Amino acid sequence: MADVRIGISGWTYKPWRGAFYPEGLPQKKELSHAASIFRSIEINGTFYCMQRCQSFAQWADATPADFVFAVKGPRYLTHMLKLRDAEAPLGNFFASGPLRLGPKLGPILWQFPPNFRFNPEKLETFFELLPRDTEQAAACGRRHDHRLKGRAWLKSDRRRKIRHAMEIRHESFRDPAFIELLRKHDVALVCADTVDWPLLMDITSDFLYVRLHGSTELYKSAYSRPAIRRWAARVKAWRDGTPMTDGHFIHAKQPRLRPRDVFVYFDNTDKLQAPKDALALMKQLGQA
Numbered sequence: 012m013a014d015v016r017i018g019i020s021g022w023t024y025k026p027w028r029g030a031f032y033p034e035g036l037p038q039k040k041e042l043s044h045a046a047s048i049f050r051s052i053e054i055n056g057t058f059y060c061m062q063r064c065q066s067f068a069q070w071a072d073a074t075p076a077d078f079v080f081a082v083k084g085p086r087y088l089t090h091m092l093k094l095r096d097a098e099a100p101l102g103n104f105f106a107s108g109p110l111r112l113g114p115k116l117g118p119i120l121w122q123f124p125p126n127f128r129f130n131p132e133k134l135e136t137f138f139e140l141l142p143r144d145t146e147q148a149a150a151c152g153r154r155h156d157h158r159l160k161g162r163a164w165l166k167s168d169r170r171r172k173i174r175h176a177m178e179i180r181h182e183s184f185r186d187p188a189f190i191e192l193l194r195k196h197d198v199a200l201v202c203a204d205t206v207d208w209p210l211l212m213d214i215t216s217d218f219l220y221v222r223l224h225g226s227t228e229l230y231k232s233a234y235s236r237p238a239i240r241r242w243a244a245r246v247k248a249w250r251d252g253t254p255m256t257d258g259h260f261i262h263a264k265q266p267r268l269r270p271r272d273v274f275v276y277f278d279n280t281d282k283l284q285a286p287k288d289a290l291a292l293m294k295q296l297g298q299a
Contacts, residue, residue, distance in 0.1 A: 013250045013270035016051035016079060016117075017293050019285045020222070020278040031286045046074040049289060050298075051081060051117060053276045057104070058083035058122065064108030064164035071112050079117035081220075081274060082109050090124045094137045099156040101140055106152030106163035110145055118174040118220055118274060120201070125180040125208065129189050138175075138196035145171045176201050176220035180208040190215060190262040202258075204242075205229055212245075212258035214265060218272040219249045223288070225279035233284040234277075234291070242275075243295035249273050 022045045023038070032041055045052060054070070056062055070080065088100045109116055119141075142148040145167035152165045177193065178201035193200050193215035200215045205224040223242070225232035234242070241257065248255035252270040275292065277285035293299040 013252075013272050015246055015250050015273045015275070015296060015298070016049075017275045017289050017296070017298065018049035018051040018053070018277075019045065019289055020053040020276045020280060021055040022052055024280055024283075026283060027286070030283055040073075042070060043073045045286075046078050048286075049293075050077065051079045051274060051276070053081045053083060053120065053278075055083055057107075057109075058086050061085070061103060061107045061158065063162065064111050067108035067111040067164075071115050074115060078115055080112055080115055081117045081276065082112075082119050084119055084121045086122075089121055089127070093127060094133050097137055097140055098154055102152050102154035103156060103159050105142065105148045106155040106159045106165060108164045110148060110152070110167055111164055113168050114171065116145070116171070116173070118176050118199070118218070120176050120178065120220065122178040122201075123180060127179070128181050129179075129183040129186055131188060131192055134192060135196075138192070138198060141175050141196075141198075142173055143197075144173055145169070148173055174199065174216065174218055176216075176218075178203050178222060179211075182209060185209060185211070185261055187262045194266070210259050211261055212255070213260050213262050214249075214271070218274065219246075221246070221273065221275040223275065223277045223279065225284070230279055231281045231284070232279060233282075234279070234288045236291070239288065239291045239295055243292055246273050246275060246292070246296060 022042050032044055085104050088097055142151045149165045149167045155163055176199040190213045197216050199218055199220045200213055202212050202221045204210055204226050206227055207229055245255055249271050250273050252268045277289045279285050290299055
């Protein structure tokens with residue numbers, strides 16, 4: 012059976028203390044508290060800078076056995092280099108500690124900036140570099156540069172599949188050739204709900220990755236009950252492998268219907284909306 016994991020994007024937010032987090036809860040226990048409610052959380056810190064492998068180990072220890080993290084790839088690679096000379100930065104990322112999550116390592120999210128246009132050649136080169144399992148990730152990590160000297164983690168406890176998802180923010184990606192490229196390389200297209208960027212729902216991999224940023228005000232607006240019910244219906248269709256026509260599709264041909272895992276993360280974090288909206292969706296799907 013396919014699995015649905017609903018969670019939040021990040022967990023360290025000062026306004027959440029005394030609200031989502033109980034008054035007086037030590038900051039070092041916030042992840043454990045959030046992970047007692049949600050079955051998955053996006054790690055945001057990896058997007059902004061390289062983390063230490065000890066941090067990944069601590070995050071794994073602070074969460075239940077069935078918990079899974081999604082890990083954001085570094086913006087240095089996607090936003091600054093824009094995929095140029097990607098081999099060493101990609102090695103740095105995988106050598107910095109994601110493999111210390113062990114079985115709790117979930118999808119890798121590659122978020123691209125609004126000014127990154129569809130470039131098939133550049134993307135194909137990048138997709139071919141992406142490791143597809145933990146042993147390939149360890150090998151990729153061995154290509155790190157001097158930034159990881161003396162603190163690289165290059166061990167895989169066992170071979171596990173690694174999934175990748177791509178979030179786009181430029182209109183040039185409304186191209187059937189983009190969907191074909193994602194399918195060729197088994198990379199999931201992120202279904203990103205926001206007022207500012209394309210909302211696309213083509214299935215391109217064996218799982219769905221959904222980011223709910225706030226559909227009327229970026230990172231802030233809450234989801235109404237009808238909106239939560241609508242997203243619940245979409246998630247059920249993806250999970251069960253039933254037709255889902257309530258969406259925006261680029262490619263005329265959709266893949267064969269079958270149950271697929273679904274990861275959903277609420278990123279409307281600025282006004283404490285994400286936890287309650289995630290819980291509301293869980294209730295609609297019978298998970299709360």
